[in-house]
Amino acid sequence: MDYSEGLVKISIGKRDLVPSKKDDIFLNEHKSFDRDINVLLVKALGWKNKAYLEVMSGSGIRGLRLAEETAAFSKIVFNDLKKSAVNNIKKNIGLNKIKGCEVHDLDAHELLKTYEKGIDYIDIDPFGSPVYYVVDAMKKLSRNGILSVCATDTGALSGTFPSACRRRYHSNSYLSEFYYESGLRILIKECISLASSYDVALIPIFAHATRHYFRAYFRKVKGAKTADELIKKIGFISYCPKCLNRQIGIKCECVCKEKMILIGPLFAGKLYDEKLVKKMASFGKHEDFFGKILSEAEVDSPWFYTTDSICKKHKISIEPRIKELGFNKTHIHPKGFKTDKNIFEILKKF
Ligand SMILES: C[S@@+](CC[C@H](N)C(=O)[O-])C[C@H]1O[C@@H](n2cnc3c(N)ncnc32)[C@H](O)[C@@H]1O
Numbered sequence: 001m002d003y004s005e006g007l008v009k010i011s012i013g014k015r016d017l018v019p020s021k022k023d024d025i026f027l028n029e030h031k032s033f034d035r036d037i038n039v040l041l042v043k044a045l046g047w048k049n050k051a052y053l054e055v056m057s058g059s060g061i062r063g064l065r066l067a068e069e070t071a072a073f074s075k076i077v078f079n080d081l082k083k084s085a086v087n088n089i090k091k092n093i094g095l096n097k098i099k100g101c102e103v104h105d106l107d108a109h110e111l112l113k114t115y116e117k118g119i120d121y122i123d124i125d126p127f128g129s130p131v132y133y134v135v136d137a138m139k140k141l142s143r144n145g146i147l148s149v150c151a152t153d154t155g156a157l158s159g160t161f162p163s164a165c166r167r168r169y170h171s172n173s174y175l176s177e178f179y180y181e182s183g184l185r186i187l188i189k190e191c192i193s194l195a196s197s198y199d200v201a202l203i204p205i206f207a208h209a210t211r212h213y214f215r216a217y218f219r220k221v222k223g224a225k226t227a228d229e230l231i232k233k234i235g236f237i238s239y240c241p242k243c244l245n246r247q248i249g250i251k252c253e254c255v256c257k258e259k260m261i262l263i264g265p266l267f268a269g270k271l272y273d274e275k276l277v278k279k280m281a282s283f284g285k286h287e288d289f290f291g292k293i294l295s296e297a298e299v300d301s302p303w304f305y306t307t308d309s310i311c312k313k314h315k316i317s318i319e320p321r322i323k324e325l326g327f328n329k330t331h332i333h334p335k336g337f338k339t340d341k342n343i344f345e346i347l348k349k350f
């Protein structure tokens with residue numbers, strides 16, 4: 001199969017229409033949006049002559065797009081455990097005439113253990129959770145380097161499989177109406193916590209929850225003080241499933257007398273470097289998405305509300321539109337909005 005995306009052409013041999021983990025060469029066309037955002041973020045960094053390493057390349061499409069569509073990297077390192085994928089990456093490098101490439105066929109752990117230090121950007125894009133690779137990747141990153149992680153185990157992170165979340169992320173996940181945001185923030189919390197043991201702060205600069213995956217980008221800053229500041233933003237959300245009241249911190253009972261549910265620990269701080277996001281938005285692609293990201297970044301709260309869940313729980317028959325309410329939209333849910341007002345103040349507007 002031949003496929004083109006952005007400015008690159010990719011060949012992946014024979015495959016069924018629907019991508020599968022079992023494919024010899026893995027390529028998910030539905031993640032073209034994720035790769036678009038990745039390209040825009042790297043463009044916005046304004047880098048030149050940097051080194052990029054991806055530990056799980058699949059077809060190599062991500063690294064190839066970053067090489068072709070940004071001026072950031074003079075060295076691009078690809079890796080995949082599968083020999084067939086590695087041969088295919090080499091073919092795709094040739095097809096797109098990309099210079100400065102290296103291709104490895106190692107297990108991601110081995111690559112990260114053995115590769116030289118001082119990489120400017122590392123991408124971790126596995127099937128499932130990236131947490132097993134975060135510490136080794138963080139150690140190989142240069143000062144102010146960028147770590148990008150993707151998680152597809154959204155069921156664990158968002159509350160469908162809470163025990164898997166406790167085992168893997170040491171947090172309580174819960175299927176509230178903002179489960180994708182709490183899931184994304186549990187993932188971010190775990191990456192921050194893993195790095196902080198080494199006096200390193202992984203500062204979130206961008207994140208999104210799209211379709212069935214979460215992606216987060218961090219800047220590595222060394223120093224116990226910066227790590228301490230970041231850790232102060234890790235906490236619990238107490239959530240009332242009856243009236244949708246929620247607050248940061250541990251509270252057992254809601255004002256409505258319902259038992260509150262503890263979600264977290266999760267990262268409750270800022271997910272975005274707003275200057276960077278504005279630069280990403282200025283390239284004029286995915287305007288609607290960036291509009292929502294900028295709108296939600298204005299509000300300092302680790303959750304969102306949805307108009308339909310409020311109407312259902314509070315038996316309101318006419319569902320208002322977010323525009324009429326004057327609240328900030330979120331990119332995660334079409335009916336989701338962000339506000340620092342509590343549920344009782346919000347209800348006055350319905
Ligand atoms: C989700 S795909 C990567 C997709 C790619 N980054 C993209 O943007 O299209 C995951 C890839 O990791 C490879 N892989 C799985 N386990 C691995 C491991 N332990 N070490 C290295 N590669 C691995 C798989 O063969 C697969 O190609």
Ligand SMILES: [Zn+2]
Binds near residue numbers: 242243254
């Ligand atoms: Zn309540």
